[in-house]
Amino acid sequence: MGIATFLTRTKGSADRADRIGAADILAYGYLVLGVLIILVPVLWTFVSSLKDERAIDSFDTRILPMTQVEADVPGQGVKPVWTYTAPDGSERDVVKAGPTRAETEVVALDDPETVLTVPRTSLEANEEIRVATENYLDPILKRNGQTNFTFLTYLFNSVFVTVMATLITLVINAMAAFALSKYRFRGRLTFTILIIATLLIPSSIILVSLFFVVWSFGIFGSLWGVIIPAAATPTGVFLLRQYMLTIPDELLEAARMDAASEWRIFWRIVMPLSLPALSVLAILSVIWRWNDFLWPLIVLISDPSKHTLQIGLTTFSGEFDSNFNYILAMTVVSLVPITLVFVWLQRFITTGIATTGLK
């Protein structure tokens, strides 16, 4: 191997610290693979959602949203335009006047009276780049018969569930965490263990009886049936408890000296001081509630006016198995808010989950 070493030797000593080694090559290879697998499908969905219906139906795999030009030809109606290349090399814009065969009848745009018969292979679609905004606007503005996807209702329901559930979660979890971190009382260990125990109960095994409970409470079929059962989260309690343990007791004692009530201490001192942990929990809660699927599906499915965005999108995709252009556009619409939240608050989210290690 001496010769090979000689041939592949580079300038400088062999063990320079910043030399790119095999480990780095493997790592970067892995990252490229990650881009291919993670970002490309999402971006492909986005790019596809900008294409018009015909391109989507024919599974056009070009990246740019190419749309065939249409023209209103007298006597033919609105038809897609093709470019006819004559044997002598000249090109004319034509529309098809009959069914597509080996020899197709076409009429030229500049001379709609004469019917030409040309070989199919000499016709090429006349395309332009056009962003198909109708994919987005039709379901939202209920045009072109797209009345089933009541986007604003779904959006309102999703936002309502997310905001209310997050507010309730923040307040009651912070209260519980405050009690567990700053008071010594009988049964503290019991309560802690009870809260841990809920962490180990998977939500899908209590599905059926949770349905009975929610039904008996009379909140089945309403948005509150989605909000309340999930409002108390063990994750939130632990996240906040760990944080509140770092708040010095002296602050609380000083406030007690000034005759502040315990609730005021909680509200005016502990809550503002645990704002970092609260914001992490808020972000987590928003993600959970926004993406929640199985439980809303059970509770809300029967009443379309109560559907959240996720449920609405599911039924929408189920109804229009072929209308991929609308499905993709609405997928992008429901993907955008969470992506924006993520891009803005990415650092909070990642550190928040990494420190709690829970979901």
Next chain:
Amino acid sequence: MSVAALASLLIGVLWIGGGTVWLLTRRRYRLAQVPNFLMDLVGFPVELAQSLFGRTGVPYALLLPNMLIFGFFTFLPMILNFYVSFTGGSSIQLFDRPWVGAANYAAIFDCETYFSPKTCSNEGYDFWTGMFNTLWFVVVQVPILCVVALATALVVNKNIVGRGFWRAMFFYPVMLSPVVIANIWNWVLHRKGALNAALGSSADAMSAMAGMTGFDLVASVVFAILLMAASERAMRASDKPSVAWTAVFGLLFWAVFAWANPLAILGLPGSTWAGLALAGLLVWFVSTAHPKARWAIVAASVLSILLLLTVQFDAVFDFGRVRPVNWLVTPNTGWPFFWLVFVFCWSHMGFYMLILLAGLQAIPKDLYEAAKMDATSPARAFFRITLPLVTPTLTVVLVLSLIRSFQIFDEVWLLTGGGPGRETFMIVQNIYETAFTGDRPEYGEAAAGSVLMAVVIAVFTFFQLFITRRQSEF
């Protein structure tokens, strides 16, 4: 008006009305202090508890709302599950349901052979199909998920350019809702979708290239150079071979071994797996820093050059006409199951990666510095420092991913709907369909299924904790 609505109305009136009176008689608020008053009103039960029982009453009042919700919506259903599983009928009035004893369980266990769901009654067929599919899914999914998450965490823990971006990118799918994920992958995996188009065009390009004259010779030379470069790099380091380069060499070796198909001479199938095993063996042998590791690489290089001479590259790279696969629909191919595992990994890996990343960053840096002082190879450092110290975190990840994989529903429901046939029919889907779809909901049977599922999850979790013998950090 239901009792619950009446009760909540009563509580609301007491809370707001009583609280207002109580607060206003005890405290003075100026007009600018209306927000203060409102938040005092929110905490009125706590204030009341303090005035009634002193400070000892406060923590109980603070815990009350959380524990009420846990009690009613987690613990009560947990107990009710048992009750419901012993009742029949389709009434949703809890006390209207006839007690049927263990009939629901009997229906599920009504099988001739438990390992073949086809011999069961209808209920048993659904349940056991779902159970076996889920178990199989978990057994395949959890190791893959953990290995991929650990590998990703190791990569993004390195000192690479744009580290924050890469971490965010790998985490991003966790943020997406199952519906969005399903729609994206439905679109990509469609029979005429982007994946088939990309596979088809690259196969065509390969075939066209392989059809050119002299391709065999050129490809052989290229692979020979790659193999030699990788093995030389692997052995260049002063005394111990580099594991990372050995891994690169191993990948090339695997490819050559699979193409040359030497086991076919003996009339045996499975050259691909044998090649993978040999390559893995080589990497493992080198990573143990055995004194003979260098000779193993030399032997593998000689073997791979010999194999390379027998490979007909124009045949290997000629894919002919590639038929597009209907990934999510074609039965008896295993593809729908594969894509479920893939999509589940895709959408959940980032979360476990973050946990493992936190675990990796908690490892003291001086350990690695000490290892570097002793000229420890990176592989040895990984097996002797990183892996033992990250094991507690890995245990947490194992348990969490196990519980999560067991509950897989959203992705299956939206991507394959349990099909084709019942190939990807999972246990939660069985529970959901039994209880909530169909004309006659069978709540009792679904509850019995949930109880059995809970038992299986509990057994698995404890088994796993027992094997790893470490308490998770709760």
